[in-house]
Amino acid sequence: MGKKPDKMMYTGSVPWHRIGVHVDAPQTSREAMILGGCDFAVEMHEVFHATPSGMVAIANRKAPVRMDTWEVLGNAVHSDQYRPNQPSQSFKLFDAVIAQGQAVYETVGTLDGGARLWILAKLPDSLKIGSEILDKYILLTDSFDGSTALMMKPTTVRVVCHNTLQIALNTDTNRMFRHIHKGNLMDRAVEAREILGLEDAYFQMMLRGIDAMANTKVTEEEIEPMLLKIFNQDQVIAEGGEIGPVYRNQMDRVTDLFRGDEDSIAIYGDNRWDMMNAVTQFTDWEKGYQTLKNETEAQAKRIKSAWLGEGSALKQRAWDVLVPEGAI
Numbered sequence: 001m002g003k004k005p006d007k008m009m010y011t012g013s014v015p016w017h018r019i020g021v022h023v024d025a026p027q028t029s030r031e032a033m034i035l036g037g038c039d040f041a042v043e044m045h046e047v048f049h050a051t052p053s054g055m056v057a058i059a060n061r062k063a064p065v066r067m068d069t070w071e072v073l074g075n076a077v078h079s080d081q082y083r084p085n086q087p088s089q090s091f092k093l094f095d096a097v098i099a100q101g102q103a104v105y106e107t108v109g110t111l112d113g114g115a116r117l118w119i120l121a122k123l124p125d126s127l128k129i130g131s132e133i134l135d136k137y138i139l140l141t142d143s144f145d146g147s148t149a150l151m152m153k154p155t156t157v158r159v160v161c162h163n164t165l166q167i168a169l170n171t172d173t174n175r176m177f178r179h180i181h182k183g184n185l186m187d188r189a190v191e192a193r194e195i196l197g198l199e200d201a202y203f204q205m206m207l208r209g210i211d212a213m214a215n216t217k218v219t220e221e222e223i224e225p226m227l228l229k230i231f232n233q234d235q236v237i238a239e240g241g242e243i244g245p246v247y248r249n250q251m252d253r254v255t256d257l258f259r260g261d262e263d264s265i266a267i268y269g270d271n272r273w274d275m276m277n278a279v280t281q282f283t284d285w286e287k288g289y290q291t292l293k294n295e296t297e298a299q300a301k302r303i304k305s306a307w308l309g310e311g312s313a314l315k316q317r318a319w320d321v322l323v324p325e326g327a328i
Contacts, residue, residue, distance in 0.1 A: 004069050006300055007037025008109030029091040029105065036108030038087040038117050041067045042144055047077055064144040066114050074115035074145025082181050085150050087117055089185045090142055094119055096189040097152070097196055098138055106137070111300050115145040118307065120155075123199075127156065127207050129214060129273070134158055136203055138196065139166065141308060148308065150185065152177040152192060154199045156206070163280040164306055167319045169205050169328060205328050209319070212327035213272035223258065223275075227251045229321045230279060230314065253286065254278050272322040279318040283311035 009021045009032060021035055033039050044062040048055040060080050063072045098121060106122045119140040127134040134156040142150040153176045155166035168176075177192040179185055218226070228234040231251055233243050243251070257278035259269040269278075284306050305311035 004037070004066075004071075004113055006110045006113065007035070008107065009035035010107040011104065012106060029095050032105040032108045032119070033087060033091050036117075036119075037110045037114070038091070038108060040069075040114060041086060041088075042073065042084040043067055044078070044082065044084065045072075066144075069113075071113060074112060074143070074147070076115070076145040078146060078181075083183065084144055084181055085142055085179065085185045087142075090117065090119065090140060090150065093185055093189055093192060094121065094138075094140055094152075096186070097193045098123075109303075111304055112145065116141065116143045116147070116304070116308070118142075118303075127203060127210075129207070129210050132158070134165070134210075136199075138199070139307065149181070150179040152196060154196075154202050154206075156203075158277065158280070163277060163284050165206075165276075165280055165315060165319075166307070166312065167206060167209075167316060169202065169209070208328045209323040210273055210276075212324045213276055213322050216272045216324050217270065218258075218272055218275055223255055224251075226275065226321060227254060230254075230318045232317065250282070250287070254282050257281055272324070276318055276322050280315055283314055287311055287314075 007021070009023055011023055023031075023035060042064050045065045047058045047061045047063050049058055058077075061077050062080060062082065063077050064074075064082075064084050065071065066073050104122045105119065107120045108118070110117045121138050121140075123136040123138065126136060137155045137157060138152060139155045140150070140152045141148060153166055155164060157164050177188075177195045179188060179192075225234070228237060228243075228251075231247050233247055233251075236243060254275075255278075258275050269275075284302065287302070287305060287310075302311070306315075
């Protein structure tokens with residue numbers, strides 16, 4: 001039947017990734033699952049290879065098949081022990097853990113034809129840093145292509161520009177629920193609830209780091225050394241090498257955003273928090289994919305980078321570099 005296009009749904013204002021079906025009211029998990037393109041089942045099917053005497057099954061290897069399209073998700077092959085978490089199970093887990101009248105399903109969607117899915121739910125209160133606000137969320141991501149386990153973790157969205165930030169804090173609050181594709185997912189609902197019960201402590205520790213950045217000025221002389229560390233180019237310079245044109249262009253763009261160019265969305269280049277926001281804006285809104293003619297495809301790739309790939313890693317390095325030592 002062929003690969004289905006990715007689907008996404010969102011409530012409220014247009015999300016940072018700017019794609020999806022808009023709905024006016026908060027959705028039940030069932031409604032969100034359908035509108036977000038997650039209403040499908042996955043089965044594990046045998047994998048065969050051709051021999052002179054015919055097709056032979058490959059021992060201990062199966063492929064995840066999306067049953068409404070008969071597509072092998074991500075062209076992946078797994079061992080016999082792999083047990084896919086059905087999309088419906090992910091929503092049931094989310095309901096059991098946090099959605100009990102407190103969180104709102106804000107955006108839901110699939111990537112790579114369903115090989116990956118995510119659920120982003122907004123929590124009822126926010127973080128305040130001076131005059132600006134960071135909304136609090138729980139993000140669930142899962143994959144059928146072997147790229148990630150199912151994960152649930154806190155994240156924030158900066159209201160003024162919708163930049164996203166999910167950070168490993170390297171503290172006792174930094175517990176993330178992970179479930180590899182073995183066993184029954186719902187058997188671990190209580191454990192997931194206990195882990196995510198630390199979300200308030202996590203967000204408060206994050207706020208301490210943000211406050212420390214906001215209260216630490218950045219001089220003109222500090223910009224280049226900071227960006228060299230954030231973009232992993234400091235060792236290149238230390239060894240006598242030169243920064244490649246791609247990295248130089250990216251660093252220059254972040255510098256422009258930090259200094260407050262016309263596209264900077266209220267970044268004024270004063271402190272380390274401004275630099276953090278310059279990095280997150282570059283990652284979420286500008287990094288790569290401009291050459292793709294299909295806007296939906298470009299934004300889908302940006303989502304994958306910002307939450308699961310290079311963009312997420314870049315923001316983590318920026319956090320590690322910019323939070324003053326001893327702040328958290």
